[in-house]
Amino acid sequence: MENNQQNMTGSWQLNCPIEIPAETDCVTLAHGEGGRLSRKLIQERIASVLKNEFLETSDDAARLPRVDGPLAFTTDSFVVSPLFFPGGDIGSLAIYGTVNDLAVSGAHPLWLTLSLILEEGFPLMLLDRVLQSLAEAASSTAVKIVAGDTKVVPRGAVDGLFINTAGVGKLTEPVPPGPAFLREGDELVVSGPIGQHGIAVLAAREQLQLDPLPHSDCGSLLTAVEQLREALGDRICCLRDATRGGVAAVLQEWAGSSGLTLSIDERCVPVTPGVKGMSELLGLDPLHIANEGTMLIAVRQGAGQEAVSVLQSLSKTADARLIGSVKGRGVAAVTVKRTLGLEQPLHDPLGSPLPRIC
Template identity: 40%
Template sequence: MSEKKLSVRLNCPMPKLDFDVITLGHGSGGLLTHRLLDAGVFKLLENKYLNEQHDGAFLNLDGQVAYTTDSFVISPVFFPGGNIGELAVNGTVNDLAMCGAIPQFLSLGFILEEGLKMEELWEIIVGIRHAAANAGVEIVTGDTKVVEKGKGDQLFINTTGIGKVHPEAEINLNRIKPGDKIIVSGEVARHGIAIMSVREGLEFETDILSDSTHLNYIVKKLLDELGKQVHFLRDPTRGGVATTLNEVAARANVGIELEQTSIPIDARVEGACEMLGLDPLYVANEGIFLAIFSADVADKAVEILRSDEKGKKAEIIGTISTEHPGKVVLRSSIGGRRVVNMLPGEQLPRIC
């Protein structure tokens, strides 16, 4: 293993280790586990909570808190625009933000597969460090387990997060009212297409990058300025915009009207979707969110979003209606209408 090459790649001090790959011993709780944690996790993610090296973290929280958990099993673990570590931080940060909370503390659980390259693990932990620093959250507790080769897919990560709810936030499905406007904060389908472009058997050449990022600051900005006028927030990750809006329509028992021509999409992503036979409305996102506002502040909300780098492409894409409760209806670019259903199973590429 060449330290010189790695230090260039990682931009961080490379700990001396005896193994190039993860072995079952690294999950034994013994010396190897300690070496792995001391040299790697504790050092790279250092903060006063982790320095305690206790079984758990002592936190001071008052008022209402939001609490969420998410597991990350993405394949491949490195993809254009990020890696599983960044995704694991951003995903949980964003779930807290969608609750109207200010994310503060994260736990970090690794399930490593025997044989995972040490070099790749460090790169992922560096990704976690960057993502946590960017989002302003601290990793305060964690766990590492190792499973036998063949019983995992390189590594799985679980993160759990806690954040204080913004004093002005009141995000709830029951606040969605007919006439409300639906806003998307950016271009759809980037993450899913970036992943698809490197998945075995489906690879194609493209410069599309995942949109994976933290959304807590832009959401805070919205809440600071519009407070309770923000009725609902949700990030359309798995299943994409179509699935998220179907959930909203069903649970809030409202109809949703979407305008296809208003939905922002990068021309390269749209082209890839055409080529692959995928509907971009069902493709996963990791760096955008859907927000529902009363109609009178929707334009203002778009203005606030567009003033932020992460919301530059924000658009009003639809309206909440009293018609066809439980259903999402799209007005196509040529003026026809169709129901946008919940995805039955995985979105499968079509033959022709």
């Protein structure tokens, strides 16, 4: 009996159930198991690119300095397909999307967290491209990535790479009061051409051979928001980046919060020829198509043209336009005067014409 136990003990060895290759050009499950490959991935590929004083400690939580005054906090997830599209990629999209959410909420972005959910087999070369894009976008907005997490899931569990972020920013006065405080006569401004992101992602996803190729408006709205707030102060009622659901979704939300009717003129809404042509071909309404660097702004009566002038002085928002106004609640919550002059209700899209766009 004793000899049998010794034989059994001698033949049994501790082995990792996941094979750890010496060198690999793709993400493996071992990269997510907390061992040598996990440390190598985080230290050599992630932290080295996103490096700052908060990440150097490698603690479980970032130790942040004291901030006087109230904070804004947001979170977002990014599952865009494809990961790379004309005008951007999932990396820049994650940074700009989170920064924009803070900016239009009346906050100056300070810190972000970054969580990566990687699919087994994802090429490390593509991960490097995404990380470099993340770093460049963070640098351009002066926001620091202070904490994060990395998980690896089996093949087929995700589509290559998903990203989750959280962002913290300092609220600066005067904070726009929000759509519940809209009044009759307030004016509506859009910061630039609409629908570019959704059409760019669609063209890349379906490999449409278009000339010129549509480009996403993916970018930071931080400078535009800060310039606008400095010039107009408390005459700004609310701001919102028009992402999923496009301008129509923002208008519906604002109408619901205010109990008023928001009315726009389609002839005043900037749309590029490429987006207009693709929308007509596919039977889509540009007002329903997602943006990632375009916002809707509501200002007090008489301040619309000044807001447009401020925005047009910046390259990112040079095509800003005054597109409508706020009215007493009528039959419809949102109305649009179409090209031929007929005013009609503008509803939310019934389905999702362009899924996986952010």
